[in-house]
Amino acid sequence: MGLFRKASVTHLYPDDAIRHELEQQGDTKTAFGDKSPGVRRIEAISKCFTSWHLYVLFISIFFVSCEWGCLLLDGFVRFQFQTYAVASFGLTAQISTVNVVRGIVAAAAQPAFAKISDYFGRISILFIAAMFYVVGTILCAASKDLAQFSGGALLYQFGYTGIQLLVEVIIADTTSLRSRLFFSYIPALPGVINTWVSGNVVNAVLANSSWRWGIGMWAIIFPVLAIPLLYCLVHAEIRAGRAGYLDDIPSPFRSLSHASLWTDVFWQIDLVGLLLLAASFALILLPFTLAGGVASLWPTARIITPLVVGFVVALPIFVIWELKFARHPVVPFRLLKDRQILAGLTIACLLNTAWYCQGDYLYQILIVSFDRDIISATRTQNIYTFVSVITGVSLGLVVRKVRRIKWFVVAGTSLFVLAFGLLIRFRGGKTSDYAGLVAGEVILGLAGGLFPYPTQVLVQSAVQHERTAVITSLYLACYSIGSALGNTIAAGILTNTLPGKIQDEFVLHGINNATLAAEAYADPYGFSATWPMGTPQRDALAAATRETQRLMCIAGICISSLLVFVSLCLKNPHLSDEQSFENAEGREESIMEMT
Known part of the structure; x- marks a missing residue:
């Protein structure tokens, strides 16, 4: 039997009160009928696959993972190049400012991309997102100051966010609840390799060129590696068109000149x-x-x-x-009444808030305080991704059998707290130790494989297919909000603690030079290259950085402790072989059943 079966289309509402509430929330009507044309289109495309074609689809998903792996590698090395770029402007402390801007853009862009893709379809919006990605990358590479770099980073983040969301939504469109966790990790699988090669890429680029080429090269690499993804989706849509599945689905692109369309889109995306x-x-x-x-x-x-x-x-x-x-709020309060959704969104926000408290300046402490080279520092920073992907893929196979998720999430949040305890002990203060830092990052990665993606699946299971894209976008938006909050906390601790710590350590090491202390704060990488470990100047900077990082990890453990409590509020449904539960949101709608 094929992966998909044609399902009946019904619209049963338990009572008039729920129907009225849905109409009040704007969930039942669009300019093109009861269901958005983009959602109807992806459902029609899914129906054209036989068992043999589904194998072809998952081979294409593998190519998607290769392309997504390009984004992962880009994300790995771009963070390091961004660090050098901001340092070259003499504003190292403003790394978090750039990251906060990117987090704000990502949080706002997620729901917009979800709702627009529901209208105009996944393929066209994916192409538009790719254009923003390329243009933003070029602007970052050509920037002359922090303002220009931030502008390019904003456009890049807008495109990156759209690509990230649409890949996750397409996976959710075409997989069953019990299999979704495993398939959700397919785009992340190249991270297993990228963890070890990204440091070599950063080192090679900086040795032979500059951070500008390190960022700009992705404007060439990404479009080439995106071809398999676009080809897979376009070919599937052509097949659906030939089969007649798209004949009765209106195309919003044919109505672009109609004011009613733009009015409806205005309200739909809020x-x-x-x-x-x-x-x-x-x-x-x-x-x-x-x-x-x-x-x-x-x-x-x-x-x-x-x-x-x-x-x-x-x-x-x-x-x-x-x-x-x-009429169609960014924050759907009706859905937030479900504790499964509310707890899941809270976990996403708290997760990234805690993670970025320790992750924002991890690369800096590895270079400055632990005297690691570029390759070692980059690999250490990416250990979290490597371990979390291995753990998550393995968990996906387990969940296919046990069909339950909640207690894996609870275990993951508990490990998250333990990891921060190790980081406080071994990463900062006078008793720092590189091996202990690595152990903390490994346990952090184990936790990261047990609850972020599983929580996303639980949140998706609480809604019908029509709202899969929207709820996924809200989940990822909470990720981005958490990132912005974590960046803000880390930056607040660093900017209000590190300058004073550096001056205090300089005095303790017998150095009375305020100008040199200011230079160490403004560009710690250049300062570290000038003053090797063992010199009083470098030892003073290393000690000040460790103490500042210890405070960041303390903030992280306080926030991550809340994760354990929130995870206990999740429901523990028996995951089915359907794209969504028939009784999700208290009513039945058109669904796709999976074998």
């Missing part, structure tokens, strides 16, 4: 809500990274004003808009 959400997070989070380590900057207007506007104006307006005026 453009006002997205802008208010992005503005709220930008106004609230960026001042913490921009204040720097100088206490006198905090009372200034450029720090106080955005904080006040963010908390008092932008955030309340966003909540009022979502509750009272948005």
Whole structure:
């Protein structure tokens, strides 16, 4: 029997109250009928596969994983090149500022891409996302200052976010609940290799060129490696068209000149809500990274004003808009009444908030305090990905048999807390040890394989197929919000602690040179290259960096402790052979059953 079976199409609502609530939330109607044309299109494409064609599909998914592996490798090395790029502008402490901007863009872009792809289809929006990726990469490589680099990073992140989301949504579109965890890890599998080669790539590029080429080369590599993915999807759509499955599905592209289409799209993506959400997070989070380590900057207007506007104006307006005026809110409050969804989104946010407390400046401490070379530091930073992918793939096979997930998630969150305890002990302070740091990252990776992707599957299981893309986008958006929060916390600790620690350590090491201390803070990589380990200057910087990192890990363990409690609030459904549960959201809809 094939992977997919044609399912009946029904629209049963338990009672008029639920139907009225759904209509009030804007979940039942679009300009093209009861179901978005993009969702109908992917369902029609899925129906054209026989058993033999499904094997071809999963071979294509393998090529998708190769292309996605390109993105993983890009993500690995781009983070390091970004570090050198910001350092070259003399603004190393502003690494988190760039990351916060990227996190804000990612959080706002996830729901937008999900809803637009529901309308215009996965393929066309994937192509548009790829264009943003390439243009943003080129702008980053050609940037002359932090402002230009941040602008390019914004466009790059917008494209990267769209690609990441659409790959996950396509996997969710075409897999059963019991198999989804395993297939969700296919795009991440190349990370097993990239962990070990990314350091060589960074080292080779910096030895023979500069960070500009290290970033810019992806504008060439990515489009070439994206061909298998695009070919697979286009070929599947052609087959569906020839089979007649697309005949009764309206094409929004043929209605681009109609004002009614754009009005409907405006409300569907909740453009006002997205802008208010992005503005709220930008106004609230960026001042913490921009204040720097100088206490006198905090009372200034450029720090106080955005904080006040963010908390008092932008955030309340966003909540009022979502509750009272948005027809299709970015935050679907009806769905958030389900504790499975609410707990899952909270886990996504807390996970990345805690992780970035220790991950944002991990590369810096490896170079500055542990005296690792570029290859070793890059590999160490990527240990988390390597271990989490191996663990996650193995867990995916186990879940196919046991069909339960919750207690794996609980175990993962508990290990997460243990890992932070090891990092506090061995990564910072006077008793730091490289072997202990690696052990902490390995356990962090084990935890990372046990609960982030499994939680995503649990969240997806709580909705019908029509809202799979939206709920996935919200889950990934919470990831991005967590990233921005973690970046902000890390930057706040670093900018308000490290300058003073450096000066204190310089005094303890018999160095009375404020200018040199400022140089060490502004460009620790250049400073470390000038002053080798064993010199008082380098030892002072290393000690100050370790103590600052210890504080970051303490913040991380406090946040990660909340994960254990939230994971206990998850439900533990028996995962079925269907794309979604028939009774998800309290009603039955069109579903795709899997064997």
